[in-house]
Amino acid sequence: MAYVSIQYEAxxxxxxxxxxxxxxxxxxxxxxxxxxxxxxxxxxxxxxxxRMVRYYNSIKNGRIHMDSKWEIVHETPISAVIxxxxxTGQLVGHFAMNKAIEMAKKNGVGLISVRxxxxxxxxxxxxxxxxDEGLIGISTTNSExxxxxxxxxxxxxxxxPIAIAMPAKPYDFFFDASTTVVTRGKVEVYNxxxxxxxxxxxxxxxxxxxxDAQDILKNIDEKNGGGILPLGGATEKLGGHKGYGYGMIxxxxxSILSQGLTSNHTHIGALGGTCHSFIAINPNxxxxxxxxxxxxxxxxxELRQSPKAEGQTRIYTHGEKEVEAYALRxxxxxxxxxxxxxxxxxxxxxxxxxxxxxxxxLDI
Amino acid sequence: MAYVSIQYEAxxxxxxxxxxxxxxxxxxxxxxxxxxxxxxxxxxxxxxxxRMVRYYNSIKNGRIHMDSKWEIVHETPISAVIxxxxxTGQLVGHFAMNKAIEMAKKNGVGLISVRxxxxxxxxxxxxxxxxDEGLIGISTTNSExxxxxxxxxxxxxxxxPIAIAMPAKPYDFFFDASTTVVTRGKVEVYNxxxxxxxxxxxxxxxxxxxxDAQDILKNIDEKNGGGILPLGGATEKLGGHKGYGYGMIxxxxxSILSQGLTSNHTHIGALGGTCHSFIAINPNxxxxxxxxxxxxxxxxxELRQSPKAEGQTRIYTHGEKEVEAYALRxxxxxxxxxxxxxxxxxxxxxxxxxxxxxxxxLDI
Numbered sequence: 001m002a003y004v005s006i007q008y009e010a011x012x013x014x015x016x017x018x019x020x021x022x023x024x025x026x027x028x029x030x031x032x033x034x035x036x037x038x039x040x041x042x043x044x045x046x047x048x049x050x051r052m053v054r055y056y057n058s059i060k061n062g063r064i065h066m067d068s069k070w071e072i073v074h075e076t077p078i079s080a081v082i083x084x085x086x087x088t089g090q091l092v093g094h095f096a097m098n099k100a101i102e103m104a105k106k107n108g109v110g111l112i113s114v115r116x117x118x119x120x121x122x123x124x125x126x127x128x129x130x131x132d133e134g135l136i137g138i139s140t141t142n143s144e145x146x147x148x149x150x151x152x153x154x155x156x157x158x159x160x161p162i163a164i165a166m167p168a169k170p171y172d173f174f175f176d177a178s179t180t181v182v183t184r185g186k187v188e189v190y191n192x193x194x195x196x197x198x199x200x201x202x203x204x205x206x207x208x209x210x211x212d213a214q215d216i217l218k219n220i221d222e223k224n225g226g227g228i229l230p231l232g233g234a235t236e237k238l239g240g241h242k243g244y245g246y247g248m249i250x251x252x253x254x255s256i257l258s259q260g261l262t263s264n265h266t267h268i269g270a271l272g273g274t275c276h277s278f279i280a281i282n283p284n285x286x287x288x289x290x291x292x293x294x295x296x297x298x299x300x301x302e303l304r305q306s307p308k309a310e311g312q313t314r315i316y317t318h319g320e321k322e323v324e325a326y327a328l329r330x331x332x333x334x335x336x337x338x339x340x341x342x343x344x345x346x347x348x349x350x351x352x353x354x355x356x357x358x359x360x361x362l363d364i
Numbered sequence: 365m366a367y368v369s370i371q372y373e374a375x376x377x378x379x380x381x382x383x384x385x386x387x388x389x390x391x392x393x394x395x396x397x398x399x400x401x402x403x404x405x406x407x408x409x410x411x412x413x414x415r416m417v418r419y420y421n422s423i424k425n426g427r428i429h430m431d432s433k434w435e436i437v438h439e440t441p442i443s444a445v446i447x448x449x450x451x452t453g454q455l456v457g458h459f460a461m462n463k464a465i466e467m468a469k470k471n472g473v474g475l476i477s478v479r480x481x482x483x484x485x486x487x488x489x490x491x492x493x494x495x496d497e498g499l500i501g502i503s504t505t506n507s508e509x510x511x512x513x514x515x516x517x518x519x520x521x522x523x524x525p526i527a528i529a530m531p532a533k534p535y536d537f538f539f540d541a542s543t544t545v546v547t548r549g550k551v552e553v554y555n556x557x558x559x560x561x562x563x564x565x566x567x568x569x570x571x572x573x574x575x576d577a578q579d580i581l582k583n584i585d586e587k588n589g590g591g592i593l594p595l596g597g598a599t600e601k602l603g604g605h606k607g608y609g610y611g612m613i614x615x616x617x618x619s620i621l622s623q624g625l626t627s628n629h630t631h632i633g634a635l636g637g638t639c640h641s642f643i644a645i646n647p648n649x650x651x652x653x654x655x656x657x658x659x660x661x662x663x664x665x666e667l668r669q670s671p672k673a674e675g676q677t678r679i680y681t682h683g684e685k686e687v688e689a690y691a692l693r694x695x696x697x698x699x700x701x702x703x704x705x706x707x708x709x710x711x712x713x714x715x716x717x718x719x720x721x722x723x724x725x726l727d728i
Contacts, residue, residue, distance in 0.1 A: 038593045044664065079649035111645070136616075149670070150680070151672055151679045152673060156666065164616075177611070181603050183654055203673065208674060232675075238543050239607075245539040245541055245682050249528060258650065264664045264670075295620060295623050302626070306513070306518050307517050308515055308517060310571045314515060315515045
């Protein structure tokens with residue numbers, strides 16, 4: 001897996017061009033590109049521009065309905081349920097979180113649950129939208145079923161990330177993590193490298209410890225059984241029932257409150273059906289937002305300054321690594337897998353886009 | 365560690381009597397007893413009547429201020445911050461969740477953060493109060509610092525449980541778990557048994573894997589360093605940074621929004637200072653509560669009915685074990701450690717309570 005280094009601005013322009021050719025307006029293309037590139041710039045390659053080909057495929061095979069419009073099916077001054085009618089995840093996500101932000105600014109809180117959607121990128125993108133407005137932002141999503149519940153052998157929950165972001169100095173708090181031990185993306189990386197999976201990540205179709213990445217991925221896609229373990233592993237000894245519980249929280253906020261499809265019913269044939277949630281909370285519900293932010297920042301600094309384990313030099317607070325990755329990659333470019341570039345080239349060629357005019361001549 | 369079986373009604377009456385002698389009103393004693401006994405009846409011995417002696421000690425050593433009154437320091441129609449002025453955790457918890465319930469019934473949601481409190485029992489008790497009213501209930505607390513952040517060697521977060529309960533048939537969903545791999549209570553059990561701790565639970569004062577329960581507990585009490593690992597373990601490989609992140613969520617809701625003491629500053633000398641949160645969400649914010657409940661119940665049943673791993677016969681949904689434990693223990697009594705009985709006897713003797721008249725003659 002060789003990588004090339006790509007400049008942020010160059011990829012942004014190319015991605016905008018590709019998505020506009022796929023049928024999105026300029027504004028829509030910018031939102032989708034923004035979600036994907038934030039992931040790459042934060043160092044989360046699995047949810048970055050390497051997903052472009054998957055969105056392309058989802059449009060071609062009818063999983064993403066390009067001509068559908070979302071619809072607000074239930075609304076109060078502090079909540080809403082939105083049916084995305086199988087439209088694009090990023091677009092309804094951007095709309096829904098901005099609506100939650102508006103509610104939180106006016107009425108203290110905004111709680112929105114979305115059904116019948118598609119993959120929306122990293123959950124943290126939406127949490128950060130609220131954080132950038134001085135609010136606490138939370139977002140969750142379900143996904144294709146990949147998590148096997150404790151004692152089970154068939155995936156019944158998604159990767160089901162929970163993301164939360166909250167203003168702090170000098171770094172905002174930004175936590176975005178799947179409730180599985182690892183995401184499907186990490187299993188894909190081991191598959192590409194042809195290496196056995198670490199113990200405690202997955203189980204095979206028989207419900208036994210699995211180490212064959214290709215087998216695990218095939219089983220997930222074909223719904224043969226097996227999948228990725230909840231955070232905490234296969235048994236209660238290290239708390240697997242807790243990861244399963246956090247996965248349930250994401251499921252409740254996303255697919256239960258919206259009365260949408262639970263993970264085990266999504267991604268069957270051409271059906272997507274992913275569900276999300278978007279929550280914004282105004283800290284002024286609890287006092288002076290600046291005082292709360294200062295109090296939080298003090299604690300985060302105490303965490304970073306606390307004594308390190310043997311062999312460790314830093315304790316990170318959540319969001320710190322992402323801020324550093326972003327700064328570095330803005331300066332030096334970010335790594336893109338050569339296969340991703342090749343996949344993009346095929347799409348560019350189909351639409352008559354001169355990829356080289358954006359990314360320069362790449363030695364692939 | 366020998367156990368005796370005690371009848372629920374008998375212990376309830378005895379506990380009410382003891383707490384009234386400790387200076388609580390009858391109503392207050394009933395609330396405290398109710399919190400402790402729900403824990404025993406749910407099979408969570410660590411937070412049950414075995415804690416009576418700890419509350420007794422906290423009153424005697426001045427950690428619990430018996431004559432203080434809580435005070436609402438900030439309030440909106442959907443939120444509040446309460447300063448418990450170092451009063452009893454269960455009492456402010458009961459008050460705060462009922463206030464959140466009232467807000468959620470009237471205005472859709474109630475978000476309450478409490479500071480300067482004391483140990484409040486199991487977080488799930490408060491989540492269940494809301495669930496019993498048809499709402500989604502959430503409660504979190506911080507605690508004495510026991511969780512070591514990823515890469516650290518000093519405990520900086522508490523056990524920091526997150527509890528959530530939501531109406532469903534035939535069992536309500538009830539999830540209550542510390543964000544550490546295990547609670548301090550489990551380490552205490554290994555200490556009493558004199559057995560080495562399982563790998564992946566704790567680290568010692570040098571920040572290395574620990575297995576000596578007595579050493580770990582001593583280090584926590586004396587703040588020597590070391591402690592219990594976050595869910596996911598010591599490194600990022602199995603997701604330790606995720607458990608640390610969930611711990612942070614509990615800290616944000618409890619000690620940050622209330623501007624109270626973060627876990628690393630609580631429990632120093634006679635100071636308690638625990639912080640909690642209580643959230644009630646009305647499902648009618650998202651549509652017909654009965655339809656949402658039915659949708660949720662279908663998913664929970666699908667989970668329970670899904671194929672089992674080799675050697676497993678049941679998949680549990682969260683709350684199922686607790687309901688079964690409660691029914692069984694109501695019929696057959698619940699187990700109480702003989703040491704707990706002996707500790708209670710000392711307190712009973714001090715206040716002239718005839719323990720035998722409540723529990724019968726016990727063969728200890």
